[in-house]
Amino acid sequence: MKCPEFELLSAYADQEVTPAERAEVVSHLQGGCAQCRQQLSSLGQLGRQLLAPLPSGFKLQLQRPRGGWWQRLRALADSPVVHLVSTQRRRRARFGAAEMGKMMAVFAVPALFMCLSPDRSPLTAFLLFSALGLMVGCLCASSVRR
Amino acid sequence: MSEALSLALAGAHIRKRGTSMTLVERLRAGEAGALQAFIEETQARAYGLAFSILQDSHQCQDALQDAYLTVLEKIHQLRDESSLKSWFSQILVNRCRQQLRLRDWEEVPDTPELPRCLAEKLDVQAALAQLTTIERTILTLREVMELSYQEIAQILSIPLGTVRSRLANARARLLHKLSDDGRAAR
Numbered sequence: 001m002k003c004p005e006f007e008l009l010s011a012y013a014d015q016e017v018t019p020a021e022r023a024e025v026v027s028h029l030q031g032g033c034a035q036c037r038q039q040l041s042s043l044g045q046l047g048r049q050l051l052a053p054l055p056s057g058f059k060l061q062l063q064r065p066r067g068g069w070w071q072r073l074r075a076l077a078d079s080p081v082v083h084l085v086s087t088q089r090r091r092r093a094r095f096g097a098a099e100m101g102k103m104m105a106v107f108a109v110p111a112l113f114m115c116l117s118p119d120r121s122p123l124t125a126f127l128l129f130s131a132l133g134l135m136v137g138c139l140c141a142s143s144v145r146r
Numbered sequence: 147m148s149e150a151l152s153l154a155l156a157g158a159h160i161r162k163r164g165t166s167m168t169l170v171e172r173l174r175a176g177e178a179g180a181l182q183a184f185i186e187e188t189q190a191r192a193y194g195l196a197f198s199i200l201q202d203s204h205q206c207q208d209a210l211q212d213a214y215l216t217v218l219e220k221i222h223q224l225r226d227e228s229s230l231k232s233w234f235s236q237i238l239v240n241r242c243r244q245q246l247r248l249r250d251w252e253e254v255p256d257t258p259e260l261p262r263c264l265a266e267k268l269d270v271q272a273a274l275a276q277l278t279t280i281e282r283t284i285l286t287l288r289e290v291m292e293l294s295y296q297e298i299a300q301i302l303s304i305p306l307g308t309v310r311s312r313l314a315n316a317r318a319r320l321l322h323k324l325s326d327d328g329r330a331a332r
Binding site: 006007009010011014016039042043046047049050051052054055058060061062 | 181185189190191193194197198203207210211214215218270271274285286288289290294295310311313314315317318320321
């Protein structure tokens with residue numbers, strides 16, 4: 001009688017076979033195959049020998065090491081939540097209305113300065129508005145002191 | 147058997163004598179001593195699993211510490227109490243994989259083939275060390291952690307059939323190496 005494959009014997013030893021496979025192995029073993037019985041016996045003994053012994057003095061220290069700010073930042077950056085959020089942010093930033101609005105504002109502010117300035121120069125408009133802002137600020141500060 | 151040992155790993159849902167809380171509930175409640183009881187129960191097998199992957203006791207210690215702290219921090223995420231063993235195994239395997247980030251996870255044996263004169267002195271652990279990391283991991287998850295094929299497939303994210311074939315290959319290779327060593331399972 002042909003012996004079952006080793007993979008089937010291995011799964012049979014773990015009781016991870018279908019009923020048909022189990023019946024096949026059982027009938028083969030009942031036929032008196034000494035080689036397969038020997039292999040099953042070897043498989044049964046293997047588990048006990050695989051456990052690596054604990055080294056002497058093995059002791060776990062169950063406290064998180066206090067890493068520096070860089071390690072904490074790296075751990076945070078590596079965390080799946082941050083990765084997910086940042087991916088979503090990138091996705092939103094690519095198509096979102098808010099990001100589009102910001103982009104438009106970047107171009108709109110210089111254009112506004114240009115429209116308001118006498119010589120249509122953004123630099124002049126910027127200096128003008130800065131000077132006005134400084135004057136208003138000084139006036140406000142002096143009125144508060146009084 | 148001590149009181150702590152009554153908390154069987156495989157049946158973390160088994161209730162501790164004299165109390166009405168399971169080990170998972172005690173861990174969730176942050177009860178002092180619950181983690182220690184869990185460690186006492188699982189440490190030897192967990193070390194065996196970590197060592198089979200990492201083959202280095204210092205790295206094993208780091209991985210185990212990290213895995214136990216993760217259990218304590220994330221125990222509220224465990225939905226099914228009866229799957230504590232496979233959940234913990236998954237955490238530990240992931241920690242070991244992180245430690246192995248720079249090594250080849252898939253196929254290259256971590257230790258070079260030993261010359262014949264040394265091969266005669268091999269014991270089971272040395273023979274195990276000559277398997278690939280994935281083979282050692284599957285073998286230990288089955289033989290030491292006593293997980294089902296389905297649980298191993300979930301932990302390693304591989305198909306069920308692959309678990310079965312790789313486990314058989316690992317066993318065949320290990321038995322072959324042991325028989326070469328004159329230590330065939332008797």
